[in-house]
Amino acid sequence: MSPGLLDIRDLHVGFDVYGGMLKVLNGVNLTMEEGEKVGLVGETGCGKTTTAKSTLKILPTPPARVFKGEISFRGEDILKMGLAETRKVQAQGISMIFQDPTAALNPVFTIGEQLMDAIRYSSLGDSLSKQKTRERALKALRDVALPDTERIMENYPIQLSGGMRQRICVAMALATESQLLIADEPTTSLDVTIQDQVLRLLGTLVKEKETSTILITHSLGVVREWTERVYVMYAGCMVETARTKELFSNPLHPYTQGLMKAVPKLTGEGIAEGVSGRIPDYLSPPPGCRFHPRCAHRMPTCGEESPPFSNVGNDHQVACFLYKE
Amino acid sequence: MTILAEEILAVNDLKKHFLTRQGTVKAVDGVSFSLEKRETLGLVGESGSGKSTVAYTIIGIYPPTAGNIFFQGQDISREVERRPKPLKKEIQIVFQDPGSSLNPRRSIQQILELPLKVHHISTNQDRTEQIEKLLGMVELPVSYMYKNPLGIGGGERQMVAIARALATNPSFVVLDEPTSALDVSVQAKIIKLLMQLQEELNLTYLFITHDLSLMRNMANRVAIMYLGKICEVAPTVEFFQNPFHPYTRMLLSSIPVVSEREEELKPKKVISRGEIPSPVNVPPGCSFHLRCPERKEICSQVDPEMVEIEKGHLVRCHL
Numbered sequence: 313m314s315p316g317l318l319d320i321r322d323l324h325v326g327f328d329v330y331g332g333m334l335k336v337l338n339g340v341n342l343t344m345e346e347g348e349k350v351g352l353v354g355e356t357g358c359g360k361t362t363t364a365k366s367t368l369k370i371l372p373t374p375p376a377r378v379f380k381g382e383i384s385f386r387g388e389d390i391l392k393m394g395l396a397e398t399r400k401v402q403a404q405g406i407s408m409i410f411q412d413p414t415a416a417l418n419p420v421f422t423i424g425e426q427l428m429d430a431i432r433y434s435s436l437g438d439s440l441s442k443q444k445t446r447e448r449a450l451k452a453l454r455d456v457a458l459p460d461t462e463r464i465m466e467n468y469p470i471q472l473s474g475g476m477r478q479r480i481c482v483a484m485a486l487a488t489e490s491q492l493l494i495a496d497e498p499t500t501s502l503d504v505t506i507q508d509q510v511l512r513l514l515g516t517l518v519k520e521k522e523t524s525t526i527l528i529t530h531s532l533g534v535v536r537e538w539t540e541r542v543y544v545m546y547a548g549c550m551v552e553t554a555r556t557k558e559l560f561s562n563p564l565h566p567y568t569q570g571l572m573k574a575v576p577k578l579t580g581e582g583i584a585e586g587v588s589g590r591i592p593d594y595l596s597p598p599p600g601c602r603f604h605p606r607c608a609h610r611m612p613t614c615g616e617e618s619p620p621f622s623n624v625g626n627d628h629q630v631a632c633f634l635y636k637e
Numbered sequence: 638m639t640i641l642a643e644e645i646l647a648v649n650d651l652k653k654h655f656l657t658r659q660g661t662v663k664a665v666d667g668v669s670f671s672l673e674k675r676e677t678l679g680l681v682g683e684s685g686s687g688k689s690t691v692a693y694t695i696i697g698i699y700p701p702t703a704g705n706i707f708f709q710g711q712d713i714s715r716e717v718e719r720r721p722k723p724l725k726k727e728i729q730i731v732f733q734d735p736g737s738s739l740n741p742r743r744s745i746q747q748i749l750e751l752p753l754k755v756h757h758i759s760t761n762q763d764r765t766e767q768i769e770k771l772l773g774m775v776e777l778p779v780s781y782m783y784k785n786p787l788g789i790g791g792g793e794r795q796m797v798a799i800a801r802a803l804a805t806n807p808s809f810v811v812l813d814e815p816t817s818a819l820d821v822s823v824q825a826k827i828i829k830l831l832m833q834l835q836e837e838l839n840l841t842y843l844f845i846t847h848d849l850s851l852m853r854n855m856a857n858r859v860a861i862m863y864l865g866k867i868c869e870v871a872p873t874v875e876f877f878q879n880p881f882h883p884y885t886r887m888l889l890s891s892i893p894v895v896s897e898r899e900e901e902l903k904p905k906k907v908i909s910r911g912e913i914p915s916p917v918n919v920p921p922g923c924s925f926h927l928r929c930p931e932r933k934e935i936c937s938q939v940d941p942e943m944v945e946i947e948k949g950h951l952v953r954c955h956l
Contacts, residue, residue: 355820356791474684475912503683503847505909508891530820533893560895574825576851578877578892578899587822590790 323381334594351535354545411497413477424465434488452487475506554628651704666865679856726805735794792823
């Protein structure tokens with residue numbers, strides 16, 4: 313197998329708090345190839361954003377602590393890099409779109425200033441002329457189908473609507489020509505028609521620029537329409553991964569199945585009960601498989617050791633003892 | 638409009654305008670609908686379409702600018718302070734975010750006993766028993782009485798908010814996006830509970846949401862709002878089989894779905910474009926014409942009237 317673009321192996325991240333350490337990520341594995349569109353799904357608090365932030369190395373340390381694992385980006389371990397190299401990855405390698413565009417943009421600077429700053433930072437020293445930076449910023453705004461780009465450059469974030477602000481964030485992330493884009497719930501705070509527009513736009517731009525993308529979301533529908541491969545996460549562990557089509561036609565892990573059933577359907581067949589119980593306390597997570605207290609199929613082994621990924625064929629892997637060969 | 642016997646709530650040409658420095662915001666501009674007993678009406682719309690303003694006007698947080706609200710035949714078109722007290726306990730609301738609708742410094746016991754005290758529903762002796770009963774109704778353990786809202790999960794907080802709304806034994810509950818801040822597995826649980834309670838207690842719901850798939854499973858009738866006006870109302874099954882208004886079709890085709898079978902149910906892809914305009918400056922004619930893929934000359938000049946194309950299926954469109 314080729315080294316691939318991104319390879320996260322056995323990543324463990326904890327947060328030091330009063331009363332102990334929150335063991336949030338508990339052995340996350342994720343690999344992606346060049347040009348792939350990967351989805352990362354899970355409920356609130358399952359560690360999706362923590363995974364993304366560790367990849368970009370922007371977790372606040374302390375309180376966060378990465379105590380095990382590696383993240384290799386194009387064959388180099390991000391966690392072992394020095395400051396200069398990290399900068400380089402952050403500037404040119406990976407960019408990220410955050411969930412809330414209102415919080416991601418600085419309210420006291422104009423869109424133009426912020427966008428040009430991002431472009432200048434990503435060029436790392438090869439000084440771009442002011443004129444050239446401006447041209448690039450305008451092009452980025454035109455790329456995301458915003459009207460009247462000259463005026464928007466002078467606007468402050470509050471003068472724009474939520475959909476427009478998120479498009480600015482998309483513009484900012486894509487203006488830097490990075491190889492990997494992490495989109496963290498880019499459309500959660502938007503309405504369905506706007507969500508449709510932003511996702512469609514992101515799709516065409518990513519295709520044009522051949523950027524690989526990780527789409528983080530809790531909406532299974534968005535993942536199904538947008539990605540090629542899906543990782544399902546629960547309480548800091550990857551529980552299942554497969555090609556998108558395969559996963560939606562044949563979900564195997566009890567958690568994935570519960571999640572699928574809980575989504576209200578347009579066919580109107582009523583709503584299933586969902587998964588009973590709640591996400592475990594990270595201060596003292598249950599031993600073994602972290603899902604076992606909520607699982608309907610639990611076996612004695614589930615409470616003792618954590619299940620490894622077993623391959624069930626068709627590029628489909630599940631971390632569950634039910635499917636262990 | 639005549640008041641039918643089984644009709645519990647009738648809203649008649651309701652308007653709510655807010656005066657701001659930028660001009661008059663027509664948040665709700667001529668909305669009429671009615672609700673029958675034990676029915677669930679789903680009110681759907683994008684953010685800024687005025688659906689929450691409708692809810693707040695009905696429960697009396699705002700007095701309406703014009704139009705009438707009738708509850709069981711009584712005119713209640715005024716703010717809550719000026720409504721008769723026995724009527725107040727009949728109408729309750731569950732808000733979107735239980736994190737901010739429950740006081741974090743009170744225990745759940747204190748939160749639940751306030752409506753009981755205000756409406757003299759319980760005596761001092763049986764109050765604890767009443768609270769236990771309420772917690773039982775929303776399937777929470779009795780020990781939760783001594784916790785405070787910060788100590789429990791988001792879904793459980795919403796359950797407490799529901800219990801509080803039910804404390805006065807209402808007949809009509811407004812649900813203002815009760816699950817949009819929650820995860821799908823928690824949402825499923827709450828929706829199931831709400832439907833069960835409706836059955837047991839003969840409740841009528843006005844369910845406000847932006848999630849059409851949820852509506853499909855929950856509501857008897859669906860109303861779509863756009864810029865302060867209702868543009869389509871129909872019984873749920875009819876609504877999803879035969880959407881008529883271009884905006885409805887745009888909404889339906891934008892929903893991301895999880896199975897092939899649902900994909901077939903969606904109308905042909907309508908490419909969505911544009912955004913909801915500011916309600917300060919509503920476009921002339923049909924308010925949707927700027928984004929409409931099928932607009933005609935007339936749409937930019939004359940605001941269409943509501944027409945009934947089939948029994949119970951009303952559309953506001955020139956087509």
